[in-house]
Amino acid sequence: AQTVTQSQPEMSVQEAETVTLSCTYDTSESDYYLFWYKQPPSRQMILVIRQEAYKQQNATENRFSVNFQKAAKSFSLKISDSQLGDAAMYFCAYGPFGNEKLTFGTGTRLTIIP
Amino acid sequence: GAVVSQHPSWVICKSGTSVKIECRSLDFQATTMFWYRQFPKQSLMLMATSNEGSKATYEQGVEKDKFLINHASLTLSTLTVTSAHPEDSSFYICSARGGGRTGELFFGEGSRLTVL
Numbered sequence: 001a002q003t004v005t006q007s008q009p010e011m012s013v014q015e016a017e018t019v020t021l022s023c024t025y026d027t028s029e030s031d032y033y034l035f036w037y038k039q040p041p042s043r044q045m046i047l048v049i050r051q052e053a054y055k056q057q058n059a060t061e062n063r064f065s066v067n068f069q070k071a072a073k074s075f076s077l078k079i080s081d082s083q084l085g086d087a088a089m090y091f092c093a094y095g096p097f098g099n100e101k102l103t104f105g106t107g108t109r110l111t112i113i114p
Numbered sequence: 115g116a117v118v119s120q121h122p123s124w125v126i127c128k129s130g131t132s133v134k135i136e137c138r139s140l141d142f143q144a145t146t147m148f149w150y151r152q153f154p155k156q157s158l159m160l161m162a163t164s165n166e167g168s169k170a171t172y173e174q175g176v177e178k179d180k181f182l183i184n185h186a187s188l189t190l191s192t193l194t195v196t197s198a199h200p201e202d203s204s205f206y207i208c209s210a211r212g213g214g215r216t217g218e219l220f221f222g223e224g225s226r227l228t229v230l
Contacts, residue, residue, distance in 0.1 A: 037221075043205065045158075045221035091157065100148065100211050100219050104157045 002027045002094050006105035013082045014113050020067075021077045021108045023092030030054075031097035034068065034075045039107070040088040048090070051075065053097075079110075087112045116142045118210050120222035127198055128230055135193045135225045137208030143188035144210035148219070149181075152205040164191040164208075198229040 003026045013019035025034070036048040051059045051068050058066050063083075067076045079086055092105040117140040127133050137147055145166045150158040162183050163171040170183035180202075182194040191210075195202050205226050209219040 035218075043207075043224045045207065045209070047218060047220075050218060100146070100209075101160060101163065102148075102158075102219065103160075106157045 002029075002096070002103045004092055004094050004103050004105035006092055006108050008108045009106070010109045010111070012111040012113055013079075015082055015084060017082055018078060018080045019082055019110065021079075021090050021092075021110065023075045023077070023105055025073050025075065025092070025094045025103075025105075027073070027094065027096075029096060033095040033097065034066075035093040035095060035102070036064070036066070036075075036077045037091045037093060037104075038086075038088045039091060045091070049077065082112050084112050084114065086110060116140075116210070116220045118144075118208065118220045118222040120206075120208055120225050122225060123223055124226045124228075126228045126230065129199050130197055132194055132196045133198055133227060135195075135206055135208075135227070137191045137193070137210070137222050139189045139210050139220075142210075144191075145188060147185060147191040147208055147210045149183060149191075149193050150207045150209065152207060152224070154205075158207060161193075161206075166191075195227065198227070200229045203227055203229045 005024045032053045034051045038046045049061045063080045065078045089107045091107045093102045095102045119138045121136045147164040149161045152158045161176045164183045164185040166185045172178045185191040207224045209221045
């Protein structure tokens with residue numbers, strides 16, 4: 001079974017600074033997807049960034065980028081120029097190739113300090 | 115992006131009653147939807163996969179008679195918590211594939227159930 005581990009229950013960062021959230025996962029598959037989702041106080045999950053395992057290039061979405069290390073099964077999220085609106089719970093998720101049954105990590109609560 | 119809506123967003127009921135939660139894909143058709151349960155300050159746990167026109171597939175440990183799922187149309191899936199008890203109190207979230215990139219899901223706003 002796949003597992004996703006987020007070892008940082010809480011993180012904080014000064015506004016405009018950069019923060020990195022960690023995620024490791026375990027799978028025996030070679031093709032899969034990895035995601036970072038954001039859950040703000042409104043509770044609706046929002047996709048932040050997505051990575052296909054077969055792609056070596058790290059995904060980027062504006063201020064959000066990932067460091068995908070397939071051999072190490074590591075998938076960290078870097079948020080640059082942190083903004084107050086980035087404050088939320090961030091969940092790392094694993095998705096097997098061919099279906100959308102996601103396995104979520106336990107989440108990291110990110111606080112932005114003004 | 116695609117929009118998924120849940121209703122109600124918050125429901126309080128007495129122990130022993132049944133509660134229905136709706137999940138709708140507003141601007142796309144979803145042959146498959148997923149139901150998750152989230153306890154306070156915890157992660158999302160997949161409960162079941164809802165398939166349009168067929169029976170739902172439940173994850174191990176989830177009581178199918180307790181959590182009834184119906185996916186009668188391509189835009190609507192319902193979760194009915196039958197004979198609810200206080201331990202069923204939780205945040206229930208649905209998701210659906212938005213027809214875009216493979217593996218990308220869109221989530222509803224969630225429904226908070228409180229059983230007294």
